[in-house]
Amino acid sequence: MKQNENVIYLVDLFKGNDLEKGIGDEEGKLIFDKLVFFIDHKPQYKIFYISIKDVVFDASFAREALVRLAKHYRKKKGICLLDADMEMLRLNLLAPVLSLDQPMPYYSGGVFDHIKTDKIGVPSKTNLPIFKFVFDNGTTSASEVAEHFDHKVNNASTKLKSLYEEGFLLRTEDKSDSGGVEYQYYAIK
Numbered sequence: 264m265k266q267n268e269n270v271i272y273l274v275d276l277f278k279g280n281d282l283e284k285g286i287g288d289e290e291g292k293l294i295f296d297k298l299v300f301f302i303d304h305k306p307q308y309k310i311f312y313i314s315i316k317d318v319v320f321d322a323s324f325a326r327e328a329l330v331r332l333a334k335h336y337r338k339k340k341g342i343c344l345l346d347a348d349m350e351m352l353r354l355n356l357l358a359p360v361l362s363l364d365q366p367m368p369y370y371s372g373g374v375f376d377h378i379k380t381d382k383i384g385v386p387s388k389t390n391l392p393i394f395k396f397v398f399d400n401g402t403t404s405a406s407e408v409a410e411h412f413d414h415k416v417n418n419a420s421t422k423l424k425s426l427y428e429e430g431f432l433l434r435t436e437d438k439s440d441s442g443g444v445e446y447q448y449y450a451i452k
Contacts, residue, residue, distance in 0.1 A: 269303055269308040270345065272319045285320030291327025298332050302340065304411070308378040309340055309433060312449055316346035322439045325352075326359035334365040341451030344369035353378055358385045366430045367410050368451050375452055386431050394431055404437075423448050 269351040276297050277283070282290060302311055308377060313329065320328070333342040347353055347369035356378045360367050366385070367378040375398075379385045397403050405420035406419045412419065423446070432448045439445035 269305060270312045270314060271298065272314045272316070274314070277318055279447065285318060285324035285328065287321065287323050288327050289322075291324040291329075291331075293295070294324070294328040295332055295335075298328065299335065302332075302336070307362060308344060311340060312343050312345045314328040315352055318352075320352065322355045322358045325356045326362065328364050329361050330359035330367055331400065333367055333430065334363050337365065338427065341368075341433055343451055347371045357384070363409075366451075386426055386429070390422050390426055390431075393419070394426055394450065397423075397426070397432060397448050398452060402435075402447045402449045404448070420446075 276294055279295060285291065288355050336342060341399050348371050358379060361383055362376045367380065369376060377385050393408055396408060405423055408418055408423060409416045409419035427434050427448060432450055434446040434448045437445050
């Protein structure tokens, strides 16, 4: 799943810019630009992993560098954090997730989750089972979701599109058997 060419180590960007900690908007914007440059030069990847191991940052930095990056690529590429073991860093990501209305997936100790509080930062209660289904199955279509949950295809399609629009899923276009377009959805994981 995670390959070195699409994994970015934030600590390396800090060292390359003489930063010890990510403090404030300006440092966040500096790192944002470096991350965009890296991602734009690797068009073959749809999901990028940013390791936050061995770094410290505040909420302003997190907003400008990490959450804004995920929002910048929303519906085009996925951003997922790795090594998000420090609760303090996850808390520093919470306010930016809320203010930018942008989901931020992460791994901590090999366990996947989203930066969240109550109903913010995660799929809605009605869409959560569909998100979990897509997460567990890799890629899926509206017809597969409809069959699994005993929904009508247009209802499943609406729910998948909502998860896509909200930044929880990515999608690719396929041709359906009928000759039309069918989307294949996959989780940012």
